[in-house]
Amino acid sequence: MTRDLTITAVRLTPILVADPPLLNTQGVHQPYTPRLIVEVETADGITGVGETYGDAKYLELARPFADKLVGRQVADLNGLFTLADEVAVDSSRVSGQVDVGGLRGVQTADKLRLSVVSGFEVACLDALGKALGLPVHALLGGKVRDAVEYSAYLFYKWADHPEGVAAEKDDWGAALDPAGVVAQARAFTERYGFTSFKLKGGVFPPEEEIAAIKALAEAFPGHPLRLDPNGAWSVETSLHVAAELGDVLEYLEDPALGTPAMAEVAAKTGVPLATNMCVTTFAEIPEAFTKGAVQVVLSDHHYWGGLGNTRQLAAVCRTFGVGVSMHSNTHLGISLAAMTHVAATVPDLHHACDSHYPWQSEDVLTERLTFDGGKVAVSDAPGLGVELDRDKLAFLHRRWLDDDGTLRDRDDAAAMRVADPDWVTPAVPRW
Ligand SMILES: O=C([O-])[C@@H](O)[C@@H](O)[C@H](O)[C@@H](O)C(=O)[O-]
Numbered sequence: 001m002t003r004d005l006t007i008t009a010v011r012l013t014p015i016l017v018a019d020p021p022l023l024n025t026q027g028v029h030q031p032y033t034p035r036l037i038v039e040v041e042t043a044d045g046i047t048g049v050g051e052t053y054g055d056a057k058y059l060e061l062a063r064p065f066a067d068k069l070v071g072r073q074v075a076d077l078n079g080l081f082t083l084a085d086e087v088a089v090d091s092s093r094v095s096g097q098v099d100v101g102g103l104r105g106v107q108t109a110d111k112l113r114l115s116v117v118s119g120f121e122v123a124c125l126d127a128l129g130k131a132l133g134l135p136v137h138a139l140l141g142g143k144v145r146d147a148v149e150y151s152a153y154l155f156y157k158w159a160d161h162p163e164g165v166a167a168e169k170d171d172w173g174a175a176l177d178p179a180g181v182v183a184q185a186r187a188f189t190e191r192y193g194f195t196s197f198k199l200k201g202g203v204f205p206p207e208e209e210i211a212a213i214k215a216l217a218e219a220f221p222g223h224p225l226r227l228d229p230n231g232a233w234s235v236e237t238s239l240h241v242a243a244e245l246g247d248v249l250e251y252l253e254d255p256a257l258g259t260p261a262m263a264e265v266a267a268k269t270g271v272p273l274a275t276n277m278c279v280t281t282f283a284e285i286p287e288a289f290t291k292g293a294v295q296v297v298l299s300d301h302h303y304w305g306g307l308g309n310t311r312q313l314a315a316v317c318r319t320f321g322v323g324v325s326m327h328s329n330t331h332l333g334i335s336l337a338a339m340t341h342v343a344a345t346v347p348d349l350h351h352a353c354d355s356h357y358p359w360q361s362e363d364v365l366t367e368r369l370t371f372d373g374g375k376v377a378v379s380d381a382p383g384l385g386v387e388l389d390r391d392k393l394a395f396l397h398r399r400w401l402d403d404d405g406t407l408r409d410r411d412d413a414a415a416m417r418v419a420d421p422d423w424v425t426p427a428v429p430r431w
């Protein structure tokens with residue numbers, strides 16, 4: 001049967017999603033975080049869905065990009081990148097510096113564009129898969145595993161958002177010391193069966209975080225453990241932590257900020273270093289790999305430009321003998337499905353991927369994705385294998401519409417200032 005895969009409509013729905021008070025080196029998560037849901041519709045009435053960052057700087061690019069897409073073929077995935085180059089990026093959005101708000105490495109015009117393209121690429125793949133009756137992993141060359149392993153993503157956490165802040169109540173409680181971190185890890189294993197653990201660090205002085213990892217090692221002997229302070233430490237501190245935890249860590253993630261500092265740490269420790277901050281674009285690869293700065297690159301398919309680019313990144317990593325896995329940011333089920341499809345196709349995936357999904361009590365899907373034994377089963381249904389719940393989408397969009405603008409951009413430092421008016425984003429290195 002001949003199908004008409006022409007894109008006839010594109011819908012963009014910005015939403016605000018409940019987020020618990022998770023602490024990081026910048027501050028604390030806001031009570032609601034922005035995401036953008038992308039829908040592309042074909043002439044045959046097939047709809048594909050995608051998801052990406054929803055802050056204003058992404059919306060500004062997504063809108064003109066969506067207009068350009070109408071009339072093009074849903075299978076023209078490579079064309080998305082050429083099209084994206086035609087969308088002007090406001091220079092005030094580009095710093096060339098680390099994006100302090102999002103802990104996602106440098107902020108360049110290309111990276112902003114790629115973060116937008118990824119939402120559309122996933123939506124096009126979903127639509128194409130539905131049209132062809134094929135799962136997304138088949139469109140990427142086929143799965144090499146039936147389930148993808150994720151790690152428990154542990155956070156220091158307050159029990160509640162600060163007093164007076166309108167927020168959803170969560171049932172995780174506080175985690176502010178080693179005992180709290182271990183209790184949180186136990187809850188993760190009981191609820192989802194995770195067997196490897198990542199702790200978001202850079203929150204407390206290193207000795208306290210070392211103690212938390214040691215407590216985890218004692219509670220879960222032999223399980224893979226990671227610590228990620230998002231570049232908050234000096235080279236010296238990073239080496240001290242590596243020496244203290246060398247026996248129990250699978251890897252240290254972004255202990256120090258930037259490739260030169262990471263290279264210095266890597267040269268003096270046997271503990272592998274992972275990153276989602278110093279290698280965030282293809283342009284950053286040559287320096288980092290030739291300097292031996294990182295042993296594992298954690299892809300975020302959003303800012304790498306989608307699932308096809310994630311596979312290209314994996315191939316480059318394989319060529320250089322560098323490991324590959326995935327980090328995550330606050331996201332919903334569409335992105336978890338996308339991550340799972342692409343991870344299922346990557347041959348040398350030797351580390352469990354990260355996901356914030358267990359922290360998200362809300363979603364836009366009719367059925368939430370589930371973790372079984374810490375793994376998400378790879379769907380063989382056409383497309384991503386997920387279904388949009390229009391009522392839930394409308395509810396979360398209404399929240400975005402009703403917001404006075406303060407939550408439409410992620411700002412962990414601003415959220416921290418509600419509790420501590422003197423809070424400023426700590427200078428790096430913090431310790
Ligand atoms: O959600 C957070 O607070 C994380 O710190 C996130 O923003 C990071 O991008 C990410 O999870 C990471 O691994 O660095």
Ligand SMILES: [Mg+2]
Nearest residue numbers: 228253276327
């Ligand atoms: Mg990280």
